[in-house]
Amino acid sequence: MSLSTRTKSGIAATAAAAVCAAAATTLTLGTGSAATAEDQQPAIVEDFHYPGADQILADYHVQLLSGDGHILFAACPSGPDTVGLIQVRTSDPVGQGSDGRVCFHVIAPTGHLTMKIPAVYSIRGDGINSGAGHKVRAELTTDSGQHSTVDVNPSGTTQVGVGTNPPGAPTTLLQLDASS
Numbered sequence: 001m002s003l004s005t006r007t008k009s010g011i012a013a014t015a016a017a018a019v020c021a022a023a024a025t026t027l028t029l030g031t032g033s034a035a036t037a038e039d040q041q042p043a044i045v046e047d048f049h050y051p052g053a054d055q056i057l058a059d060y061h062v063q064l065l066s067g068d069g070h071i072l073f074a075a076c077p078s079g080p081d082t083v084g085l086i087q088v089r090t091s092d093p094v095g096q097g098s099d100g101r102v103c104f105h106v107i108a109p110t111g112h113l114t115m116k117i118p119a120v121y122s123i124r125g126d127g128i129n130s131g132a133g134h135k136v137r138a139e140l141t142t143d144s145g146q147h148s149t150v151d152v153n154p155s156g157t158t159q160v161g162v163g164t165n166p167p168g169a170p171t172t173l174l175q176l177d178a179s180s
Contacts, residue, residue, distance in 0.1 A: 050113070061094040062102050063116040070111030071176055076103040086136060086152075087124040088173060090117055091162075106134050109180040117173040121163030127155030139175035142168075 050056075050064040056073055057063050064073060074085055075096055085103040094117065095101045102117060106126060111134075120140065127133020133154030140160055141147045146169070152158045161171030 060096065060102070061092070061098070065114040065116070067113035068111060070106060070108035071113040071178060072105045072107060074103045074105040076101045083128050084126055086126050086176065088117055088120055089122040091119040091121060104176065106178045111178040114175045115173060119170050120173040121161050122157050122159050123152045124157045125152050125154040130155050134178040134180060137177045138173060140171040140173055142171055144169065
């Protein structure tokens with residue numbers, strides 16, 4: 001039975017990789033001593049802290065804590081059209097121009113973001129048409145520590161806290177979870 005050229009190339013590449021791996025594990029320094037932990041790069045550990053959170057807090061008064069990188073803080077457009085963005089409304093002076101609007105862009109089918117945005121009264125989904133947009137769950141808490149989870153209308157506005165009828169207690173937005 002004869003091996004094809006392609007199969008032979010694959011076997012040769014696999015053998016070469018194995019030899020390189022074996023050589024790397026037995027590599028010694030010029031002095032003949034084995035490499036120590038100090039000689040190697042530190043391991044990269046993802047802590048999921050939101051990049052640029054300190055600057056966002058300073059500029060926009062929005063405290064972003066952590067996430068998976070799939071829900072991003074975004075500048076809210078001027079005017080009412082926020083289609084394609086999740087828009088959070090608060091009575092606190094936060095966001096661009098301290099107008100009480102904070103926007104987020106979901107860049108993947110799913111996403112997770114933890115934050116602290118006080119005095120939130122509404123959350124608008126990112127959908128363009130009725131039923132379109134990400135399914136978003138918002139976790140909120142009141143000053144007294146009463147936690148609640150709300151399903152956000154994917155293509156409309158969901159009232160929370162003092163925005164509900166009858167008005168509820170002021171709420172702080174703690175988390176957004178998005179899925180398709």
